[in-house]
Every structure is written in C-alpha cells, then in structure tokens.
Amino acid sequence: MTPTLFGRIQTRVVMILVLGFPWTVVITPFLPNPDSASLDDQYITMFTALLVVGVVGVGWECVYHGLQQFRWEKDWPTIFGLVVALPEGILTYLILNAGAPWDRRPRPGSFDPGSIPLSTFVPMFLTVWIIIWAFTNGPMQIFSLRWRFRGGRFDSNW
Amino acid sequence: MQTPVWSDVDIAQHQIPIIDTPFVSVGGGMGSLAMIDTLRIAGIPAESLTVLSDLGVPSQTYEYLANNSQIPREERLRSDSSSTIDCIWGWPGYALREAIAKRDPKPAIQVFAEPILTEYFTPQAGQVYESVRREAQRIGWERMLRRGVVRTVRRRREGGYFVIHTPSGETGTTQGRIAYRCHHVHVAVGYPGVRMLPDLQAYLTKHNDYARVVNAYQPHLHVYEEALKRPCTIVIRGAGIVASRILQRLIDDRDLGNANTRIVHLFRSYPDGPQGESLTFRRPARRGWAYQAFNYPKAAWGGQLRVQLEQLEGEERSKLIDDMGGTNTAPRADWKEQLDRGNAEGFYQQLVGTLSSIQPSGNGIETTIQQPSGAVATLEADFIIDATGLEAGIEEHRVLRDLVDYGGAQKNPKGRLDVERDFLVRGTESGTGRMYASGSITLGGYYAGVDSFLGLHYAALRIADSLAENGFGSKIGPVRSATQWWKWARNIPI
Ligand SMILES: Cc1cc2nc3c(=O)[nH]c(=O)nc-3n(C[C@H](O)[C@H](O)[C@H](O)COP(=O)(O)OP(=O)(O)OC[C@H]3O[C@@H](n4cnc5c(N)ncnc54)[C@H](O)[C@@H]3O)c2cc1C
Numbered sequence: 191m192t193p194t195l196f197g198r199i200q201t202r203v204v205m206i207l208v209l210g211f212p213w214t215v216v217i218t219p220f221l222p223n224p225d226s227a228s229l230d231d232q233y234i235t236m237f238t239a240l241l242v243v244g245v246v247g248v249g250w251e252c253v254y255h256g257l258q259q260f261r262w263e264k265d266w267p268t269i270f271g272l273v274v275a276l277p278e279g280i281l282t283y284l285i286l287n288a289g290a291p292w293d294r295r296p297r298p299g300s301f302d303p304g305s306i307p308l309s310t311f312v313p314m315f316l317t318v319w320i321i322i323w324a325f326t327n328g329p330m331q332i333f334s335l336r337w338r339f340r341g342g343r344f345d346s347n348w
Numbered sequence: 349m350q351t352p353v354w355s356d357v358d359i360a361q362h363q364i365p366i367i368d369t370p371f372v373s374v375g376g377g378m379g380s381l382a383m384i385d386t387l388r389i390a391g392i393p394a395e396s397l398t399v400l401s402d403l404g405v406p407s408q409t410y411e412y413l414a415n416n417s418q419i420p421r422e423e424r425l426r427s428d429s430s431s432t433i434d435c436i437w438g439w440p441g442y443a444l445r446e447a448i449a450k451r452d453p454k455p456a457i458q459v460f461a462e463p464i465l466t467e468y469f470t471p472q473a474g475q476v477y478e479s480v481r482r483e484a485q486r487i488g489w490e491r492m493l494r495r496g497v498v499r500t501v502r503r504r505r506e507g508g509y510f511v512i513h514t515p516s517g518e519t520g521t522t523q524g525r526i527a528y529r530c531h532h533v534h535v536a537v538g539y540p541g542v543r544m545l546p547d548l549q550a551y552l553t554k555h556n557d558y559a560r561v562v563n564a565y566q567p568h569l570h571v572y573e574e575a576l577k578r579p580c581t582i583v584i585r586g587a588g589i590v591a592s593r594i595l596q597r598l599i600d601d602r603d604l605g606n607a608n609t610r611i612v613h614l615f616r617s618y619p620d621g622p623q624g625e626s627l628t629f630r631r632p633a634r635r636g637w638a639y640q641a642f643n644y645p646k647a648a649w650g651g652q653l654r655v656q657l658e659q660l661e662g663e664e665r666s667k668l669i670d671d672m673g674g675t676n677t678a679p680r681a682d683w684k685e686q687l688d689r690g691n692a693e694g695f696y697q698q699l700v701g702t703l704s705s706i707q708p709s710g711n712g713i714e715t716t717i718q719q720p721s722g723a724v725a726t727l728e729a730d731f732i733i734d735a736t737g738l739e740a741g742i743e744e745h746r747v748l749r750d751l752v753d754y755g756g757a758q759k760n761p762k763g764r765l766d767v768e769r770d771f772l773v774r775g776t777e778s779g780t781g782r783m784y785a786s787g788s789i790t791l792g793g794y795y796a797g798v799d800s801f802l803g804l805h806y807a808a809l810r811i812a813d814s815l816a817e818n819g820f821g822s823k824i825g826p827v828r829s830a831t832q833w834w835k836w837a838r839n840i841p842i
Contacts, residue, residue: 192647258652262640263640264646264652265651267462269460269465328440331437332437332829333830335436336809338650339654341650348769348770
C-alpha cells in the first residue's frame, strides 16, 4: 500500500465503521466472558475498544506516516500492517482498562490492569484487525477502484 | 489537406469513405487495452468503441520487445503482483493466481512478506500474456479492432475528430484510406521508436554494420549464438533493467551453456553509495548500479509522491521525475551474485568513460574508451549491445508529429505530449470532442509511472472519469465495480 496521511485516516475510520462495527456486533456475544459480565457491558466495552482504535489511531497514523518518510518507496508494506497490531493492541488495552466515563463496570479506584479480561479483549481486537487488514490488502479494490491510486482516500477528489 | 481543421466536405472531396464511431483508441497495445477495458466495464457497448492498431493481440509489441530484451515467457517481469494489466481492480494479483494455479503457497507468501523479508514478487511474462488474451476476448476486442496503420488524427470543423486509417488486408498489405469520424480519441501508440546512443548510431550510419552493434530492444539473438560457439568480448552500455537482463542472459550462457564470454560494461556515470539529497529521499547504489524495485518509488503510482508531482509544474516536475527515476535497476540477489562472481573471476569487467572512437577491425570492432582520469583504453570487442533503452522523440512518429504541427498539441519539458492531470492532450479540444493520450509519450506530465501497466490503468481511469464528466458514459461506482468484478472473476463475456 502507498497511503497518504489523509488516506490512512480515512481508510481507518471507514473500515472501523464498515467492517469493525458489524463484526463487533456479531462476535461480542461469543467472546470468552470469565467475569460473567452482562451482554450490555460487554458491548459497551467492545465498542469503546473500537472507538479507541479509531480515535487514538489517528495519532498512530501520524507516527506511521512519519516512519514511512524514511522509506524510499514511501509505501507501507503489507507485513507492517500486521506488525503494528502489537503496539496498537497494547495501547488500546491500557486505555480501555483505565476506564471510559460510560464504563459501568465496578471501578477498583486505582489503575487495575486486570479489570478487562485479556481473553475477551484479545480475540476481539485481533479478529477486527485481521479482517480489516485482509480486506484493505486486496478485496477493497473490488468496490473502490480509485482507492489504491488515491493513497487510501475515499473522497471524490482525484 | 495541410490545414489544422477538416470538414466533412474536405473528406468527401478526397473520396475517403467515412465510418462513424463515438470513440477511437489509436495503438491497440497495452495502453489501449487498459482504456477499452475500463470503458467496457463502465458500461459502454463494444459498438461504440473502435481500436485502430497494427496488432492482433494487445500484448504483441510488448512480447516482441520483452523477447528481444531477453525476457522469455518463463522469466519474471519488473512490475509487482497487483499491476494486473488484465484486471482493472488489481486483485487478485498475479501472485495469488500463480499460487492457486501451481498449487504452491510460495508466491502468496512472497507477496505477503515483500519487500521486508523477501524480494518483491513479480509475475512471469507468460502469465501476463495469457491473462491479456483472456481479458481481450472477454470484452470483445475482436469486434472493436480494425487492423491497419493510423496516418493522421485531425480536428473536425463540426467538432470531434477524423482519424485517417489505412486498413491492412489478410496478407498484411495496407491499402486505401478510411476516415473514422469520432467524438473522442485516445492515443496510445507506445514508443515512437527505439534510439541508439549517438556514438553508436554514428558508427552504424557510417559502416552499416548492424550485426556487431545492436540495440537490446531489437532482435540480436545472433550475438548469444555466436558467444556460445566461440569466446567473445561483448561491450554493454547502460545500467538499467534492460542491461541487467542482458547481463543475466550472457552469464547464464556461461554458467549453463559453457560460453566463454568476456563482458566489458561501460558506464557513463558510476554511482557507488546511496543516492538522494536527504535521509528521507535516499536509495542504495553500489558498483555503478542504482537500485530500486520499480522504475519509480512505489508511491509515485498512487501515494504521496503522486500527489506531490501533481502539484508541480514545468522544470520542477521534470526534475522530481528524474530524481525518483533516472537510470536504475531492480535489486535482485541472483543478479548481484552473478556480477560479483564475474568481477572476482574477471569475466565481468567494469569501465567508466565514454567511447571516443569505434572502428571496424578484422572480425570485430576496435573501441577507444576515454576514462574520466584522462587515461585512454583501447579494446577489441566482438559486439556492442546498447542496453540504454533510449526512446525516440515524439516527432519521429508521424501521428504525433502531425498533432504537434497541425493538431494544437504542445510538448512538455521532456519533449513529450503535454497532457493535463486527466491525460487530456492540451490544446487539441475540438468542439465537445476530447483527445487523450497515455503511455510513454506523456512522460513529463503530472504522473511519473505512465509507461507501466499500473500507470496505464491509472490513465485509463482518469480518462474514463473525464469522459463521463463530458457526457460519455458514466463513472464506475462501487456497485458497478463489484458486479463487474464478479463477471471478470467468472470470465463472463461483456
Ligand atoms: C522490455 C520491456 C519490459 C517492460 N516491462 C514492464 C513491466 O514489467 N511492468 C510494467 O508495468 N511495464 C513494463 N513495461 C512498460 C510498459 O508497460 C509497456 O511498454 C507497455 O507495452 C506500454 O503500452 P503502450 O500501449 O504504451 O505501448 P504498446 O504496448 O507498445 O502498444 C502501442 C501499439 O501501438 C501501435 N502503433 C503505433 N503507431 C501506430 C499507428 N500509427 N497505427 C497503428 N498502430 C500503431 C504499435 O505498433 C504498438 O503495437 C516494459 C516495457 C518494455 C519495453
């Protein structure tokens, strides 16, 4: 892929809405739930995770764009798209665990990394990531012919 | 007929039969395929499109040039997996298709890991040719194709254009003239011609010795045949992808065919160490070769470099194209190994300098090489191969020269056709008719990779969008795109 900064941000936001959101709706009831949280709470947590990936992701994209400048090709290799799931996953989990205002789970008061089970978060995060990664590395072009030429943008300017 | 605009009456007076067609693509090579494919997929019927070409199959000229420059069917090209000239969507790429066809996961793994853990995947020439034939058939190429030679494209007084065409018969003979009266024209005539380095051309003109001084783009198999029979000294000029191929062939023949060839590689400039003005714009160069995977950095086709180039004009644009491109070759481990080994064993020798004289001598050629240090070396060679890949100027193509002389077309800073960002040939509008161009004749414009499969698709898409804005067809939206892709995937004729 040869994204531009704006293309990166657009692709991320659109993919989270178009693929991440429905997938989260589908998969959340089937995620491991060691604390027997209610389905409502599960959904709130997972959608918050998605929101974090989207919002904090804009910052990540700026970092990636900066790193990309050191590549002659000014591209973003397929494999990078997978590898960055690790730092992004860790940060997302940490932020999620720190708690959102709408988070209804009991607060331990202080920072408690154990409060969201990793066994719930990891499968959700990884499946969303892989679906979006796989889609943007090919099938995307079936629907959006111009996307690859526009550096990942969807707006109608060439 | 030496007027910039023709009327229907002019044509009638010359008794040239007129055929009406809304759209003509001149050339019929890969660029025309990309254009016609895109328009057909956008929903324009075959009856509204005409391809005028001397070729029966769109990949024919390409195959000819690739074969000459030593890329037979089983060898791999330079462009990547997603540069699928038969598929405007670019997916599935050639790698995935090869993996499926050969039931071998390797190409798929390679395209996943490229270019970090592996080299870029590049498709085999044969796979590309077959895919072109399949797609041409699917979109009804035969129905749109009229074979022969295009003489002239002129503006029509009443709007649109006349394309004057001399059809070729079954036997290849060309006879008569036909005027295609059309609304829009697309010009994709490929290279206006190949060109030799001036010093080699001077030798050829003087001594008429086309056997010993050859161009890599022209047939020169006799060189390899001779080198297999007896020890030869062969001088190579050029340090681009073509030179890499020729060297591979010569060294393969040493390795596998027991040839005892001595290769002298003459460099005009000798980069050795990273090229580029800053940390964020730097490519490796080693022992005379500048390395990058493709003709330009990847982002020139669709990323930030495309955007950057689009914002530049004139000389500045021309300079960025040169800085991103210039002479370069692909960093392939097997090529590097061969050259390093040749260097160590002495059968591959590098010299920096210019040829100050070339003379026939006995069965060979005597050359004098002027080195930058001032030293002069003489060298007896059997053959000189010009692998610089030089192209002739647009004035050497009669249709293009005519466009500049009479059609209102202008030249860009690189001496090629001046085109807009959407590949409209500036100055050639005729009423509501529009003329577009794609391929190497547009180099120097707002897009660098014009002479590549992906670049031809880009141009085709931009032109199709521009035509749609002018009322010819409609833009391909997501639904049409997806349903048409499905037809492509199932090879359903359209
Ligand atoms: C050896 C070689 C290897 C290449 N490898 C790659 C690669 O790996 N990947 C990549 O993306 N690109 C590659 N390219 C670049 C580019 O994709 C090809 O050159 C491609 O064929 C360009 O398409 P085109 O339509 O511009 O020209 P062509 O395919 O050459 O088609 C133009 C056609 O127009 C015809 N024509 C010209 N004048 C007239 C006339 N007056 N009347 C009728 N017909 C006419 C010509 O005969 C020709 O057949 C390579 C080029 C070469 C030479």
